[in-house]
Amino acid sequence: MWGRTVWLCLRAPGGRYRGFSSKAHPPGSGRITAEMLQHLERHALVDFGNREAVTRLEKAIAFADRLRAVDTDRVEPLESVLEDRCLYLRSDRVIEGNCAEELLQNSRRVVEEYFVAPPGNIALPKLDE
Amino acid sequence: MLGRTLREVSAALKQGQITPTELCQKCLSLIKKTKFLNAYITVSEEMALKQAEESEKRYKKGQSLGDLDGIPIAVKDNFSTSGIETTCASNMLKGYVPPYNATVVQKLLDQGALLMGKTNLDEFAMGSGSTDGAFGPVKNPWSYSKQYREKRQQKPHDEKEDSNWLITGGSSGGSAAAVSAFTCFVALGSDTGGSTRNPAAHCGLVGLKPSYGLVSRHGLIPLVNSMDVPGILTRYVEDAAIVLGMLAGHDPRDSTTVQDPVKPFTLPILTDVSKLCIGIPKEYHLPELSNEVRALWSKAADLFESEGAKVIEVSLPHTSFSIVCYHILCTSEVASNMARFDGLEYGHRCDTDVSTEAMYAATRREGFNDVVRGRILSGNFFLLKENYENYFIKAQKVRRLIANDFVNVFNSGVDVLLTPTTLREAVPYLEFIKEDNSTRSAQDDIFTQAVNLAGLPAVSVPVALSNQGLPIGLQFIGRAFYDQQLLTIAKWFEKKVQFPVIQLQEFMDDYSSVLKNEKLTSVSLKQ
Numbered sequence: 164m165w166g167r168t169v170w171l172c173l174r175a176p177g178g179r180y181r182g183f184s185s186k187a188h189p190p191g192s193g194r195i196t197a198e199m200l201q202h203l204e205r206h207a208l209v210d211f212g213n214r215e216a217v218t219r220l221e222k223a224i225a226f227a228d229r230l231r232a233v234d235t236d237r238v239e240p241l242e243s244v245l246e247d248r249c250l251y252l253r254s255d256r257v258i259e260g261n262c263a264e265e266l267l268q269n270s271r272r273v274v275e276e277y278f279v280a281p282p283g284n285i286a287l288p289k290l291d292e
Numbered sequence: 293m294l295g296r297t298l299r300e301v302s303a304a305l306k307q308g309q310i311t312p313t314e315l316c317q318k319c320l321s322l323i324k325k326t327k328f329l330n331a332y333i334t335v336s337e338e339m340a341l342k343q344a345e346e347s348e349k350r351y352k353k354g355q356s357l358g359d360l361d362g363i364p365i366a367v368k369d370n371f372s373t374s375g376i377e378t379t380c381a382s383n384m385l386k387g388y389v390p391p392y393n394a395t396v397v398q399k400l401l402d403q404g405a406l407l408m409g410k411t412n413l414d415e416f417a418m419g420s421g422s423t424d425g426a427f428g429p430v431k432n433p434w435s436y437s438k439q440y441r442e443k444r445q446q447k448p449h450d451e452k453e454d455s456n457w458l459i460t461g462g463s464s465g466g467s468a469a470a471v472s473a474f475t476c477f478v479a480l481g482s483d484t485g486g487s488t489r490n491p492a493a494h495c496g497l498v499g500l501k502p503s504y505g506l507v508s509r510h511g512l513i514p515l516v517n518s519m520d521v522p523g524i525l526t527r528y529v530e531d532a533a534i535v536l537g538m539l540a541g542h543d544p545r546d547s548t549t550v551q552d553p554v555k556p557f558t559l560p561i562l563t564d565v566s567k568l569c570i571g572i573p574k575e576y577h578l579p580e581l582s583n584e585v586r587a588l589w590s591k592a593a594d595l596f597e598s599e600g601a602k603v604i605e606v607s608l609p610h611t612s613f614s615i616v617c618y619h620i621l622c623t624s625e626v627a628s629n630m631a632r633f634d635g636l637e638y639g640h641r642c643d644t645d646v647s648t649e650a651m652y653a654a655t656r657r658e659g660f661n662d663v664v665r666g667r668i669l670s671g672n673f674f675l676l677k678e679n680y681e682n683y684f685i686k687a688q689k690v691r692r693l694i695a696n697d698f699v700n701v702f703n704s705g706v707d708v709l710l711t712p713t714t715l716r717e718a719v720p721y722l723e724f725i726k727e728d729n730s731t732r733s734a735q736d737d738i739f740t741q742a743v744n745l746a747g748l749p750a751v752s753v754p755v756a757l758s759n760q761g762l763p764i765g766l767q768f769i770g771r772a773f774y775d776q777q778l779l780t781i782a783k784w785f786e787k788k789v790q791f792p793v794i795q796l797q798e799f800m801d802d803y804s805s806v807l808k809n810e811k812l813t814s815v816s817l818k819q
Contacts, residue, residue: 240688244747
C-alpha cells in the first residue's frame, strides 16, 4: 500500500501539530475521491491516465504532509529570496516587437495574423474514473 | 588541446598554435564518435563552423573578443536559441524553433564562443538522471573510462558489456557528458534543485550554481521561477569563474536580476586558508550516505584543518524538511509554468478540434510524459483553494525557516559550508530505473535543493575516484552574492586534490591525441 512505501529513509521528528488548524484529512485515509480527481483533471487540463498516476499523487500528498511537523507560528511566507530588494521596472516604452510573422511561424494553425483555436465555452465531457 | 583550461586554449589560439576551425572540427568529429552517449539532441555543425570562420578572421587581425573567442561550448536544450530547435527533451516542443536567444546564450555568442549544439536532459529538467527525456537517456562517459573498466576487469573494447552503462545524473546530464567527453570546454546547464551540480559530481566536473539573481533567466524555459538559475559546467574552477564573469549582471529583460554592479570574477590565488572558517552541517550526515563519500568528506575537512583553517560543525535544523518544502514549491510553480503549453501559439498541437478545453487536454496528454504530468497534477492539488494555506503557504513559511538557517550559520562567522553533492557515485541505468522519477529525485537532490530554496551560490568540485573508479564530488556553499569567494576557495581545494583526468584513450582513437598534447611543453600564457 502507498502508506507503507518507503519514500525516503529520513525520519521526521515526532509530529507536533501545534498552531496549525487542519482541514485536511489525516494521512493514510486514502482521501482522493473520484470528484477530486475529476476536479484536478479539469483544473490542470492534464489527465491521470492510469491508476499509477493516482497512486503517485497520493504518495506526493503523503510526502507533503510531513511539513505539518514544523512549527511555523508567526513565520511569514518567503516568496522570493530577493525580497529585501526592489524589483527593477523598466520604463513603459515600446522598445521591441513588430515580429508578428516570426511568432506566427511557430503555431500549427494560423489564419492571416490570427492563432486559430477551436470553439470555447464547451465544457469537457464528464470523465469516468 | 581539448583537455586544457580556457586560458591555455585561448593563448594557443592567439599564438596561432591551433585555429578555431581546427578546434571546431576536432570537437565535431568527437561528437560524432561519441554519439552513443546521446549527449546532444541537436548538433549545430554548420553554425559552429561559420562561427569558427569568423573567429579565425578576428584572430588573424589580432582582434579576439576574449577568453571565449573560438571556444566550443554546448547549451542545455531548455535555453532558447534562435534558429536552433529547442525541445526541452519533450514531445511538447519537438520542432519548436525559438525566434530569440536566451540572454546567457547571447552573451556567450557575443564573446565569440562556438555553439556545438543543444544537449540532452530530463524532460523539462525534471529528474535526477537525465533518463526521462523524449530523446532517450544520456550515458556517462566514465562508463567507458579505463579507470572504471579496469576495476571491473573489463576489456575496453568489450562492446557487449555496454548494457551496464552508468547514468550521468541530472537533469543537465547531456551538458555534463558533453564536457566530460571533451566535445566542448564549457556547457550551460540549469539548476533548480541541483540539476547542474548532480551531473557534475557524477561526471567528474566542476558544476557551478551562481547566486539567484546574479545571472539572467531570460530565455531559460522556466521550471520554478523562484529557484531556477543557469548553471555552468566546466573541467576547471577557473574556467567556471571566467564564464560567470561573462554571464553575471543585470538584464533589463529579467527583473529578478539584481542591479548591483558586477565586479570581475578573476580569482586570486589563495595561499593562506588560516583565516577561513569552514562549516560542516551535521544534519547532512545521513545514513544513506555511502561510506566512500563520507570518508572523502571527512578527508576534505581534515585537509582544510591541517592547512590552518577553522573547521567547525554547524547546524541547519530544518534540513530534514527541506526536500519536502522543495517538493511542494517545485510542483506548485511547475503547475503554473506548464500552463503555457496549450498548443495554440507554439509547440505540439493535437488533432482534435471539438473545443478549446478538449484540445488543450489532448495536446497536453500527448505532449508531456508521466513525470511532467504527475508534477502538474500534484502542484494543482497543492494550489487548490482548500489546500493553499496548508500546503503552499506552509511550504513558503518553511522556506523562510530554511533560508534563515543558512543566514544564521553564515552570520556566526562561517565562510563556506562543505557538504557532499550526492549520496554516492553514479549508478548503472538498470539500477536507477528500478525506482520512479519522484523517488529518485527526492533521494538524489537531498544535498543540493536546500541551496536553491535559499538562493545561495554553490559549486560541486570533483575530488577523487571511488573504489570502482568513478568520480565523487563535494559541494561548497557560499553566502549570497559571495560567488567570487566561493570559487576562490574551490580553486584552492581543486589544486590540492588533483582530480585525475578521465582516460578514454583506449576506447577512442581520438583521445590518444588529447593525452599526447598534455605532454607537450606548456603553452605560454603571456598575452
